[in-house]
Amino acid sequence: xxxxxxRRLLSVMVTFFVVSVIIFLMMHSIxxxxxxxxxxxxxxxxRQKLNAQYGLDxxxxxxxxxxxxxxxxxxxxxxxxxxxxxxxxxxxRAWVPSLVLGGLGVLIGVPLGxxxxxxxxxxxxxxxxxxxxxxxxxxxxxxxxxxxxxxILVFSVWLGWLPSSGWGEPERWILPIAxxxxxxxxxxxxxxxxxxLDTLNKPFVTVLRAKGLSERQIVFQHVMRNSSIPLVTVFLxxxxxxxxxxxxVEAMFxxxxxxxxxxxxxxxxxYPLEMALMLMLxxxxxxxxxxxxxxxxxxxxxxxxxxxQE
Amino acid sequence: MKDTQAQPIVEIEDLRVTFPQAEGxxxxxxxxxxxxxxxxxxGVVGESGSGKSVSWMAVMRLLRAPPAExxxxxxxxxxxxxxxxxxxxxxxxxxxxxxxIFQDPMTAFDPVxxxxxxxxxxxxxxxxxxxxxxxxxxxxxxxxxxxxNAEAILDSYPHQLSGGMLQRAMIAMALSCxxxxxxADEPTTALDVTVQAQILQLIKDLQDEMGMGLVMITHxxxxxxxxxxxxxxxxxxxxxxxxxxxxxxxxxxxxYTRALMVSIPGQEGGRRRLTEIPGASPDPxxxxxxxxxxxxxxxxxxxxAAEEPPMAVLGPGRRAACWRLT
Numbered sequence: 001x002x003x004x005x006x007r008r009l010l011s012v013m014v015t016f017f018v019v020s021v022i023i024f025l026m027m028h029s030i031x032x033x034x035x036x037x038x039x040x041x042x043x044x045x046x047r048q049k050l051n052a053q054y055g056l057d058x059x060x061x062x063x064x065x066x067x068x069x070x071x072x073x074x075x076x077x078x079x080x081x082x083x084x085x086x087x088x089x090x091x092x093r094a095w096v097p098s099l100v101l102g103g104l105g106v107l108i109g110v111p112l113g114x115x116x117x118x119x120x121x122x123x124x125x126x127x128x129x130x131x132x133x134x135x136x137x138x139x140x141x142x143x144x145x146x147x148x149x150x151x152i153l154v155f156s157v158w159l160g161w162l163p164s165s166g167w168g169e170p171e172r173w174i175l176p177i178a179x180x181x182x183x184x185x186x187x188x189x190x191x192x193x194x195x196x197l198d199t200l201n202k203p204f205v206t207v208l209r210a211k212g213l214s215e216r217q218i219v220f221q222h223v224m225r226n227s228s229i230p231l232v233t234v235f236l237x238x239x240x241x242x243x244x245x246x247x248x249v250e251a252m253f254x255x256x257x258x259x260x261x262x263x264x265x266x267x268x269x270x271y272p273l274e275m276a277l278m279l280m281l282x283x284x285x286x287x288x289x290x291x292x293x294x295x296x297x298x299x300x301x302x303x304x305x306x307x308x309q310e
Numbered sequence: 311m312k313d314t315q316a317q318p319i320v321e322i323e324d325l326r327v328t329f330p331q332a333e334g335x336x337x338x339x340x341x342x343x344x345x346x347x348x349x350x351x352x353g354v355v356g357e358s359g360s361g362k363s364v365s366w367m368a369v370m371r372l373l374r375a376p377p378a379e380x381x382x383x384x385x386x387x388x389x390x391x392x393x394x395x396x397x398x399x400x401x402x403x404x405x406x407x408x409x410x411i412f413q414d415p416m417t418a419f420d421p422v423x424x425x426x427x428x429x430x431x432x433x434x435x436x437x438x439x440x441x442x443x444x445x446x447x448x449x450x451x452x453x454x455x456x457x458x459n460a461e462a463i464l465d466s467y468p469h470q471l472s473g474g475m476l477q478r479a480m481i482a483m484a485l486s487c488x489x490x491x492x493x494a495d496e497p498t499t500a501l502d503v504t505v506q507a508q509i510l511q512l513i514k515d516l517q518d519e520m521g522m523g524l525v526m527i528t529h530x531x532x533x534x535x536x537x538x539x540x541x542x543x544x545x546x547x548x549x550x551x552x553x554x555x556x557x558x559x560x561x562x563x564x565x566y567t568r569a570l571m572v573s574i575p576g577q578e579g580g581r582r583r584l585t586e587i588p589g590a591s592p593d594p595x596x597x598x599x600x601x602x603x604x605x606x607x608x609x610x611x612x613x614x615a616a617e618e619p620p621m622a623v624l625g626p627g628r629r630a631a632c633w634r635l636t
Contacts, residue, residue: 302421
């Protein structure tokens with residue numbers, strides 16, 4: 001197992017390097033630069049001076065080398081759009097609302113989805129099954145910005161119960177979290193329903209019944225454990241996905257989170273911030289999959305023992 | 311062992327099992343009556359689709375309803391009417407009054423728990439014992455089904471064991487609550503030929519040793535010849551013939567039984583060719599009128615095609631449903 005983890009960590013490093021090169025090249029292949037003006041045109045001399053100051057006049061491989069050398073020392077540079085702080089400081093500040101929004105959304109959506117999926121599988125073709133299927137289908141097909149608008153319309157405009165935007169006081173959290181939670185809820189309701197139906201049809205369930213185990217014991221100990229194995233693997237990547245997944249929700253509710261920086265860093269050619277965001281996502285996704293795979297092996301003895309036969 | 315005076319452990323009277331379907335219901339079992347007495351061993355023989363497994367799944371109430379529709383004049387297990395039994399009564403009966411082993415041992419265990427866990431949970435579902443005591447019992451059971459290094463097997467996962475080993479473990483699990491009847495549904499079909507005989511011998515030995523009833527469901531007449539006292543031959547969801555095992559082999563009376571005997575390879579003075587019964591099994595969603603076997607029967611006449619033959623008593627413990635025998 002240790003060897004496996006070490007090998008995976010090595011592959012994470014390789015992935016990190018490859019992704020960094022690709023992102024860097026793609027980022028610079030977009031025409032234009034951070035000081036080209038737009039709304040506020042900058043004199044040519046100033047532009048050249050700024051480019052020289054930030055090393056943007058150097059060949060790409062030098063720029064890349066410099067940036068990565070900094071990254072290895074946890075120096076991600078200074079964001080062009082907010083030169084008063086470092087990239088790390090900006091991320092540390094913007095990360096909090098995103099984490100709260102995404103984290104609570106997942107923590108609320110996943111258990112709800114699991115319960116809904118379970119109820120649907122256990123009471124197949126009943127009203128709860130149809131409800132679960134409807135919720136899952138709507139949750140997955142309606143874009144989250146439409147859900148957000150509906151929530152704002154009902155709870156802010158018509159009922160006037162909750163503020164429609166902002167962050168800060170917890171009451172402002174409710175609508176964005178609810179909007180965001182629909183995604184993990186729908187995903188898990190669907191996965192759980194099909195995983196449980198699949199397990200319930202396995203021959204070993206009949207054997208468990210024939211042994212005289214109670215239905216509760218069969219469902220909660222055996223069927224749940226077997227059905228949850230595939231669900232574990234999608235959990236962490238989904239959790240990490242909150243970093244990007246909440247872009248729309250954050251935009252709809254004006255949450256000062258990370259989401260807006262993904263867009264603005266590309267639009268303003270904010271190279272240091274863009275690189276930092278993408279590299280961070282890369283590492284987190286890699287680690288999330290690694291941890292999921294370890295968890296999967298731990299839950300599933302067939303993987304854990306790696307095909308060892310008596 | 312056999313005790314016909316006592317109350318039967320299993321009583322089946324006019325059992326019918328139907329699976330409703332969009333076009334025509336599948337009538338898997340069409341009026342089966344049977345009894346099993348304590349300590350007795352019964353073979354249930356038939357081809358696939360004869361309703362042999364379904365009948366015993368119905369006795370255990372293991373058929374899911376829907377889709378299955380089960381009706382019976384009487385369906386009793388250890389004196390309890392299972393059709394009216396509450397859930398808790400059923401979980402008490404299962405495993406204890408009657409235990410069941412199944413055809414494919416490779417899929418019979420939950421893959422994420424050890425063999426030991428699954429035997430121990432069976433013991434503890436029926437008796438309040440400590441985990442430690444249950445584990446000792448499980449170890450003992452594995453040794454009784456002739457598993458070597460039982461201690462290691464107890465902590466193994468199902469995927470680590472061979473089919474023969476798993477079938478032994480399944481038998482151990484079935485015996486863990488000392489059932490009054492062991493229902494073995496094609497217990498050797500999925501196993502290597504070399505292992506089959508060992509498993510059958512094991513089941514037979516354990517039955518004698520524990521004095522329990524045995525129901526051996528199989529399509530293989532060879533299997534019943536070696537393991538049971540009495541045989542019921544089923545076809546098209548009905549009982550065709552019932553007889554003590556020796557009499558059935560020496561003097562099969564029903565044309566279907568005779569045809570089956572002829573089709574056993576190696577019978578009839580070492581004939582080399584395989585003989586088959588011409589025609590196909592009846593379509594369970596559209597069974598023929600009259601005797602279910604008449605379309606394939608060499609002795610059938612107009613009456614066989616029109617009217618269902620009554621069950622004729624041919625002697626002590628012998629009966630058959632055929633117009634030729636009335």
